[in-house]
Amino acid sequence: MKLVRYGAFGQEKPGLVDSAGKLRDLSAHVSDLAGAALKSASLAKLKALSPESLPLVEGSPRIGACVGDVRNFIAVGLNFADHAAETGAPIPAEPILFNKAPNCIVGPNDDVIIPKNSKKTDWEVELAIVIGDGGSYIDEKDAMAAIAGFCVCNDVSEREFQTERGGQWAKGKGCPTFGPLGPWLVTPDEIADVQNLAMWLEVDGERVQNGSTKTMIFGAAYLVHYISQFMQLDPGDVITTGTPPGVGLGFKPPRFLKGGETVALGIEGLGTQKQLFKPYAG
Structure with a gap:
């Protein structure tokens, strides 16, 4: 579905x-x-x-985030081998976890607001997992059965906040509107191989990210298993699983969003998003 x-x-x-x-x-x-x-x-x-x-929905209504009332929005850092290479970071021995604020979630085509005092707002196309049955200490062989579905996420990031302001990555990851999700929540039976999906992102029509979930260091099932060793995963929790190369931080020199840009992105079988990035206006 x-x-x-x-x-x-x-x-x-x-x-x-x-x-x-x-x-x-x-x-x-x-x-x-x-x-x-x-x-x-x-x-x-x-x-x-x-x-x-089922009744047809008339017109062209706004599409919201494909999951509501998210209580736990977990993210995985440096989880694509080719993205780790572009940043010069070593391959992680275990998944790097951080949290995005659940109230940063917006619809797939809603405007994204560049935060006040931002210098380095960046883009990241990501595969997101939405938890179904969930639980703690989930065996990897049972992990797919704990998943309700998959969707597209733009893990919008402010790199200065994330890496230059001390403390945890969460500072640059949870600003308002930094979590577009959707358009669809696609159930696992619709996807032949979640570890072989093409991913892409464009800024003002220029293709900057071209990748595939096949270069994920830790796959979807393993991530559900791993994360459940440290916290209980509840129905509706979201795990966004990392990005392929082509983020603004990886350009030489780096490129960041200032406001006025249109960002479009998608994942094979999971649909597309398009956001207008706007500068903070108070």
């Missing part, structure tokens, strides 16, 4: 994209694509529905 949330910010309704690409309303069957609604039993009930029996 390709699941979506649509409507005004904070008032999104659940929906489904049918095989013809039409948006169908799921409101009669689930209140939101959030929390317990993402457990496997709930998703099985939605999958049993005939999409053609």
